[in-house]
Amino acid sequence: MEPVTLVAMGALSGGFLFGIYYTLVRSDAKLNMRPGMSAEGLRQDTGAPSFGRTKQEIDRKLAIVEARRRRAELVESRLAAQEAELRAAENARKLAEEAELERIRRKEAKRRAEEQELARREAEEQQKKAMEESERLRLEEESNLAKERQEEEERLAKEREELRQAEMAAAEEQRLAELEAAKLQEEMESRAAAEAAMAELQARLEREGAMTGDVQISLMWENFNDLDLHVVCPSGERIHGGNKKSECSGELDVDANVRPETKKPVENVVWPGVTAPPGTYQVYVHHYKKHRKRRTKDPTAFQIIVNNVGDYREYHGDLTYGDPIKLVCQFDVPDREEQAENAKRSLEEQMRLEVEQSARLEEEREAEERQRQADLAAAEEERLAELKSARKQEEIESRQAAETAMKELQARLDREGARSGDVQISLMWDNFNDLDLHVVCPSGERIHGGNKTSQCGGELDVDANVRPETKKPVENVVWADETAQPGEYQVYVHHYKKHKKRRTKDPTKFKVIVNNVGELLEFDGKLSHGDPIKLVAQFDVPTSDERQARIDAIRAEMDLLTGSQSKTSDGQEPEVEVEIENDEGN
Structure with missing residues (x-):
């Protein structure tokens, strides 16, 4: 239904309802009843508007509206049917187009799928061929590598075997040499010990009147x-306290401490002259008796000295009472006819071994010296590296401390409105005490709290804590640029007053920072009230030429470090960084 029809029907319905309300509900309606008249007379036509006509008019208009509405609905239904038919035709056309497009799309998709499948198969075929070729090349390369590896391993195995054989030969040679050297060393030590014991042995033998011989x-x-000495001769005969003289001409001529007679006893078996038969001799020691009355202690240490035709050997050991007899050593006495040749060969062998020992010792000493020099060089290099690292760390810490101190100093100077110049000395400390800064000019004039402005151009422009005003005081002596006289300046610090009301403590640590034409120097120290005035630093202010030379040197150094010109593009001087030298004021 159209909106116009709906609005008209709403308006008519509202008017109808309002007419009913006006007729039935209004309060000014009066019934004029004259005598002889009935209420039905009210329904007669009096010429005034009546409800029936109104209703008929409303019904007529409603009928018109309804007829119009029905015609509109009929028109709308026909239009809707036509529109539906058109829409259906359009939908059918669209469906046909979509079906055709879908058919074309499917056909195209099928064609593409076939092309892709063909391309995929071709790609797979090419990939398969490439993989087969790659696999063939890989197998061929692996075969070559395996062959090369096997050849290399065989070569290395051969080299290792040769090296092992060489090392084994060298090790065996070294082992034999070490055994020979150890044997020689043992013989030399034995001879040395025998020689060292010979004086004592000779004294004891002379004391007992013992005989001597070449064996x-x-x-x-x-x-x-x-203790008892037993010697078994080559014949098997044993020489001891119960058989002092043997058939092979050997004799036990000294048998000591059968009774506890001496604390330095000796026993001796000797063959007079050249009567000792050749062969192998065995030497035993037996702990026969412990003399308790003498309160002797065990184990008892002993020494055996053997003279084998001029070859002296020493052997030592210890025994406790009750121990079995102990074989100490054995030696061979040569044939008399071969003694001279053996002695000659022995001497030559000994000389050769001594030469080899000396050469080996010399090589060992040289190797030890080379190692020592290398260790010293490495230690020195490590020490220098540590010193360099420590110096670098110290410079970094010093620079950081100086930067911190400079920031603190600058803050204090800015707070006091202090001046600055190319020559400037500043003093700062950290309590309420009154320290005074004194500076002696090259002319001898002293700048301090009683002489703030000097003839040499310097001025004490900040004098702190005359009264205890701040816990972070600063004092400052400054010269305007290029007005400081060249020469030596001395800087002193004086602990003038300790403000007791502030309960400050001593000693008071202070820091003096000197700007000497761009060179910053830092000095530390401490003072207690009553200490004499303290010389903290002295420095030389350069002449004008020296100043310019120093500035040029700094610029050249900065140009060398940065690779830039000494001036920036706007003509301003570049900033120059300077290292701050720390010095302890004592």
Whole structure:
């Protein structure tokens, strides 16, 4: 239904309802009842508007509206049917187009799928061929590598075997040399010990009146116990306390401490002259008796000295009472006819071994010296590296401390409105005490709190804590640029007053920072009230030429470091960084 029809029907319905309300509900309606008249007379036509006509008019208009509405609905239904038919035709056309497009799309998709499948198959075929070729090349390369590896391993195995054989030969040679050297060393030590013991042995033998010969075995010990010396000759005969003289001409001529007679006993078996038969001799020691009355202690240490035709050897050991007899050593006495040749060969061998020993010792000393020099060089290099690192760390810490101090100093100077110049000395400390800064000019004039402005151009422009005003005071002596006289300046610090009301403590640590034409120097120290005035620093202010030369040197150094010109593009001077030198004021 159209909106116009709906609005008209709403308006008519509202008017109808309002007419009913006006007729039935209004309060000014009066019934004029004259005598002889009935209420039905009210329904007569009096010429005034009546409800029936109104209703008929409304019904007529409603009928018109309804007829119009029905015609509109009929028109709308026909239009809707036509529109539906058109829409259906359009939908059918669209569906046909979509079906055709879908058919074309499917056909195109099928064609593409076939092309893709063909391309995929071709790609797979090419990839398969490439993989087969790659696999063939890989197998061929692996075969070559395996062959090369096998050849390399065989070569390395051969080299390792050769090296192992060489090392084994060298090790065996070294082992034999070491054994020979150890044997020689043992013989030399034995001879040295025998030589060292010979004086004591000779004294004891002379004390006992013992005989000597070219073959002689002696036993010494250092207590009252009774040790017995046994010697088995090449014939098997044993020489001891129960068989002092043997058939092979050997004799036990000294048998000590049968009774506890001496604390330095000796026993001696000797063959006089050249009567000792050749062969192998065995030497035994037996702890025969412990003399308790002498309170001797075990184990008893002993020494055996053997003279084998001029070859002296020393052997030592210890025994406790009750121990079995002990074989100490054995030696071979040569044939008399071969003694001279053996002695000659022995001497030559000994000389050769001594030469080899000396050469080896010399090589070892040289190797030790080379190693020592290398260790010293490495230690020195490590020490220099540590010193360099420590110096670098110290410079970094010093620079950081100086930067911190400079920031603090600048803050204090800015707070006091202090001046600055190319020569400037500043003093700062951290309590309420009154420290005074004194500066002696090259002319001898002293700048301090009683002489703030000097003839040499310097001025004490900040004098702090005359009264205890701040816990972070600063004092400052400054010269305007290029007005400081060249020469030596001395800087002193004086602990003038300790403000007791502030309960400050001593000693008071202070820091003096000197700007000497761009060179910053820092000095630290401490003072207590009553200490004499303290010389903290002295420095030389350069002449004008020296100043310019220093500035040029700094610029050249900065140009060398940065690779830039000494001036920036706008003509301003570049900033120059300077290292701050720390110095302890004592």
